Amino acid sequence: MDSTTTASHNAERQGITGTPEQFVLGNRFPKTSTNTQQGQSSTNTGYKKTSSAKYNVELLKELANDFGYLLNRTDISDCWLNVNDTYMAVHQCVLAARSNTFSAIMSGNNSKLDPDIKKELQTLHKNDKLVIFIKKTDPEIMKQVIIFMYTAKCELNETNAFYLLDAAGRxxxxxxxxxxxxxxxxxxNRHNILRLIESAYIYNNILLKQSCIDYFIDHGREVMDVSELWKPFAEKYPAIVSELLYWTVHKDENRERVERSQLQSQW
Structure with missing residues (x-):
């Protein structure tokens, strides 16, 4: 295959995987599978001699593109997500590999799941496929979650970041x-830190939790001055407030703890 043909096929695949949305079928249960694959060719990637690190990055990009392509293969999906009556075609093996919650649901080993989450994710089998019902996540957010699970990237901005954070934890x-x-x-900032730290503690998001603690140490007075947010938070989460105040008083200990954690992560 000549370089022009190779480039053409690569561009075609990039176009397919750049916005993989064919798996979202709207508010209808598919009666028959549709083969969205228009032809798959074996192509030479044509890697030039380059550094090992750069080559590894290119391989990861190629892997993400391939999985984005797989996402559009609704004809070989074995699972449907019913997200508030919007159906999305997915593959159990991908969801199980990327999500501990979905892995537990699919394997039946869900005894350790949060009861609220387990209650939400009801399942049934229909037309030889697993159907998982998702009620507490918006379809547009779930679409980005699925794209991320397949490609390790998604649309992320200040509007949807909180909802994606919640879905990541859930x-x-x-x-x-x-x-x-x-x-x-x-x-x-002082207006969103309490919402962030609530999520960080509920879902044990260590990176976000530590960042919120550091912010509170430096800006605690400003945060508490927003009384309409601080007062209900303090009443609901006295243990979190106690920890925030503890680290505010023991700044040096917090700094040493963070440095020790960073050092350990390097080994």
């Missing part, structure tokens, strides 16, 4: 927890 998707936390720690 479905225990570790890499999405980090992805959303890294975005949100750059947008912490």
């Amino acid at each position: 479905y225990d998707i570790k890499s999405l927890k980090v992805y959303t936390a890294q975005f949100l720690i750059n947008h912490i």
Whole structure:
């Protein structure tokens, strides 16, 4: 195959995986599978001689593109997510690999799941496929969650970041927890810190939790001055407030703890 043909096929695949949305079928249960694959060719990736690190990055990009392509293969999906009556075609093996919650639901080993989450994610089998009902996540947010599980990237902005953070915790998707936390720690302010720290504690998002503690140490008075937010939070989460105040008083201990944690993570 010549380089022109190779480039053409690569561009075609990039176009398919750039906005993988064919798996979202709207508010109808599919009666028959539709083959969305228009032809798959074996192509030479044509890697040029380059550094090992750069080559590894290119391989990861290729993997993400391939999984984005798989996301549009509704004809070989074995699972439907019914997200508030919007059906999304997915593959059990991908969801199980990326989400501890979905893995537990699919394997039946869900005794350790939060009762509220277990109650939400009811299942049934229909037309030889598993159907999982999702009621507490908006379809547009769930679409981005699925795209992330397949491709390790999704649309992330100040409007949807909180909802993606909640979904990452609810479905225990570790890499999405980090992805959303890294975005949100750059947008912490006195008006949103309590919402962030609530999520961080509920879902044990360590990165976000520590960033919120650090922010509170430096801006605690400003946070508490927003009384319409602080008062109900303090009444609902006295244990969290106690911890925040403890680290505010023991700043040096907190700094040493963070440095020790960072050092351990390097080994």
